[in-house]
Amino acid sequence: MIRKLTAGALLSALMVVAPFLIADQARADDPIVIKFSHVVAENTPKGQMANKFRDLVAERLDGKVVVEVYPNSQLFNDNQVLEAMLLGDVQMAAPSLSKFGQYTEKLQIFDLPFLFKDMAAVERFQNGPAGQKLLTSMEDVGLLGLGYIHNGMKQLSASKPLLVPEDARGLKFRIQSSDVLQAQFEAVGALPVKKPFSEVFTLLQTKAIDGQENTWSNIYSKKFFEVQEHITASNHGLIDYLIVTSDEFWKSMPDDVRAEVDKALAEAIAHGNKVAMDKATGDRAKIAESGRSTIHELTPEQRAQWVEVMKPVWAKFEDQIGKDLIDAAVESNM
Template sequence: MKHLKAAATGATALMFIITGCSGDSSSSQEAEANEPVTLRLGHIQSEDDAWHLGSERFAELVEEKTDGSVEVELYPSSTLGSDRDLVEGMQIGSVDFALVAGVMSNFYDPYAILELPYLFEDSEHLEDFLYGEGGEQLQQDTLEATGVRGLEFFMRTPRELTSNRLIESPEDLRGLKIRVPNIEASVEGWEAMGANPTPMNFSEVYSSLQTGVIDAQENPAAFITNAQLQEVQNYLVMTDHVFGYVQLLMSDETYAKLTAQEQTAVEEAAEEARIYQNNLVADQEAEALRIMEEAGMETIEVDQDEFRSKVQNVNERLADKYGQELYNDILEMRE
């Protein structure tokens, strides 16, 4: 009887241990399930730029719309790498979101068409394309081709030329060492206009201008002042050569891990953040122009038709190479 009682007591104790362990495991799993998913968003701009302010709003909206189940951490100023690094990161799932500009042409050819100089007449022309059927189809095709999901297009102000040499016509560009993004249309466009383009990461531009490695660069006005380039440039040349955008992208691998409700929340947050960011852009451009003027930069108005005529052969050749139908569709929207 003593042996039976001891066995019963041991069995009871073992049952309590097993039950206790099982309870702890369940509680642990439940706690893990309640922990928010933390996702990373990277871009190359400073924290003062509209890109970053738009991404801050996006992060706030994602957390709000998912009731805190998804959080977005922001990594500005190339912390996670260059535009190209960010896209490659999204393809393998090491980066969850990114704000990326024209570098997408290195991953899906038709984006090269959007980078052609003087393709779009103005911002309205660009918006009509991006927020219409053309932009929707482009994002769907991008997902299929790259594994990166397009969420929204954010607007940018036109790209302008800054230089330490007075530029009043294409003839003045001859031999000018100008930094351009690593985009074929940019390189060949500036070559056709007479300059000597040098692809370079944006994070290297200030020091390269300061040391004379390059003489010039081209970017939207707010980019110029956020990077303090007015400190190392003398002239702002109003070329308006590209009306551009920045695209909010997401790793499709990350997207697939979210619940349906979280996916919808991310998409809604992206749309609202786009509206918020677009409203900031015009105000930031006006402020940037004021800052450059106060810093002593001289603003040069040029005959843009002279520059436009120099790139037409490049545009037509690249359109034939990367998407004649898309090129024609955009031209027809001018009419």
């Protein structure tokens, strides 16, 4: 028998169900929040890229998506952020490429010494099939790369001119924690010393180490040029960042919204990379104008010597990185 609800019973039922219907509708109308965590100041290329992304999303998504930027490690540092991302505590970050070692060995390609001759070669590789394929190299652990943001090419500085590999023999160089970078200096008979970035100036000033490697912007902003008599414009390595998100979060967005977010991010990356290029050029000029350090240019023949000495380092990590990737990187120099 079908029983008819009285008006009072129907009203009571609606009163019970209505709050849940209203809550569901409110959740559907809530914006998608992207917490973007990074570790540097807002005036850096990475910081300016993140803020540009936030502003473009606000301008184009009409409140459907809100980007919250947290600079200066306000939420997490680069050693914490990837785990936090997998837990859903943050949706985007841009750690240094060297921070992904526990998730994939393939990104070590960007640490290989004297592999790329300049930033144009780096961009050809990153924007080509091999570099784009690397963005998905961590999907099996739930991380998805969205693009590369530049800091710049690394240069060598030391207490003496470094023109050919033999010039580095016996010198102590500060390095980040990286098996590739350790092998790089050992290949030329130098002594790699793993020390925090914050200690480099004092180590150079007190002669506890003889040299270091860094981008023009870091050499200028941290005043390394004031305590290093010689800088070689070697372009021997790269300090870049990978913009990364959770694969689950990225795919949870509606297709049309995700497409607009992706477009805004691409424009923000282009903006940040132009800032990085301009800063590298400007800071190099400031170092030259200071007269505190002599900048040495490598001739093609001198650079060829460095490349030849470093090829065994490429071979040492070939199984981890993949010969196909290394070959594609070499081709990007053509």
